[in-house]
Amino acid sequence: MAGVYLHIPFCHKACHYCDFHFVTHLRDKPELVEALKKELELQRDFFGSDRVETIYFGGGTPSLLSEPELSQLIDNVFEIFDVIDDPEITLEANPDDLTDEKLQQLKKAGVNRLSIGVQSFFDEHLKWMNRTHSAQEAENALKRAQDYGLSNITLDLIYGLPKLSMEQWKENVQKTIALDIPHISAYNLTVEPGTPLAYQVKKNRVQIPQDENVLAQFTYLMDELESNDYVHYEISNFAREGEYSKHNSSYWLGKKYLGVGPSAHGYDGSDRYFNPADNKLYLEKIGKRELPAKWENTTIQDKLNDYILTRLRTIWGLNSHFIEEHFGSNELDRILKEVKPFLNRQEVEHKAGVLTLTRKGKFIADHIAASLFKIDD
Template structure:
């Protein structure tokens, strides 16, 4: 099995914290869509005839696409690949895009899952982030989608920023539970270089993020999700049983995937490649029939460390028996590195699988780095 990711690099406006590749101008939208179709054709052999189990429209803001544009891309994929009849097909969407007309038109596509970028239900927070939507759009978009028969919905939230008190954070979570959304992705606010947020902090126009606040709100998040019977299946992801993001789970489990569009990444089990993060250069490259991408062949050490980094973050854990199959690595060597995390209660072991404890989840990135070969 395999997955396909399509990057749609357009947004109405730039969120202050975002460092993804996008443009706020739709000037070259038609040319970009033509290039996406051409790249799908250029890359038709990349996945070596694997059945496509997931397709994910990310960005940017894919909900800016019209239904016929989505169908054009999906039709090209189904023409060239075997797509499972039960494929998960996700569209990232901003709440303000999901009006009645858009949702009705999306019923005419094979999209069967929405990832809605809510981030907060408080207007002052959304203004601070420079989001395009308001709280009323968020709640209304979820209800519209559900009323139209889209039950497979995930919502994004952000925590750990100055305006977000613990009381507001709990109210954000309560609103999601009230809306009966089966999957939630929640991320700590990070300050990426060269973003508007980074500039404002550097000029002392905004306070820096507070690690203690972030850790405290992550702890509140974990408890609230457990209280409402959500599984904490990856550090930033929670779901009702059976509602995992199949596409994102593929990333964490080392499944092959093809990335289409500017800045998109691909992985075939042996190497990674990534397209240029520039719309004009991407379009020009595709028009000449040459993929504007760089490639890195993964060493055994790369593959080991990637497995460690992704698996330890999930509820399925790090299987010591897989180390030898990846690179003839010694489980004993990794267990020596892990000893300090056992001692301080951050990792536990059961049947040759390592798992993060409740406390260990607060330090997932540091633990993964400490286990690298």
């Protein structure tokens, strides 16, 4: 099974923390949609005999697509590739875009899962992030989507925000649970280079919360969601049983995925490629019927480290049999040796040949992964 990702690089305005590729004008949107169709056609043979089970519209703000644009892109995927009968079709959306008319259009186009960027249910935080919606618009959009039968929703929240009190964070989490959202993605605020947030931090205009406050918010998140029957199946993702994101899980499980659009990346089961994060260059390449992809020159070491980084963050963990089969018994022995201190401190557990993070280990997931990486001698 495989997935298709389509990057829609348009936004109403720039969120202060975001470093994804986007522009804040729509003048190239028609041309870019046509280019996406052409890239899909140019990649006709990408999957071989593998069937497509997920289609994901990310960005940017894919909810800025019109119904005809969205329908045409989905139809193209079905026409070009072998798609299963009932694929997961996800669209990222801003709450203020999800009007009654838009929801009707999305359902008509075939979208059956929404990823809604709520981030917070407090207007002061939304204003600080430069989001386009209000807290009330977010709540209304969620309820409206459910009313239209689009109840397969993932809701994004951000913790570690400046001036986000513990009481406010608790209210964000409790409101999400009360709204009966089946999937929650929660991210610690990260200061990415080149963003307005990074500039504000550099100028001491913004103070990032202390680690202990961030860890307290993460701990509360885990406690409350797990006690309400959510499975913590990846460091930043929680879902009710059977509601995992099939598309994102394919990344973590090493399945093939095709990425189209500027800044999109893909994986053919062995190596990864990246499209340029430049709309003009992307359009020029596609206009010449040339694929804009730049393939990574990945080594066995790179592939092992990528496996460790992505899989250790999930409930599926590091599989000893897989490591031995694909990277050799010496590498397995090395990893089992390096992981011993974390096993002794009960930060990692080893059951049935699989290494997974414990609750304690989730707080230092990146550190543990880095400690297990293969480094050149």
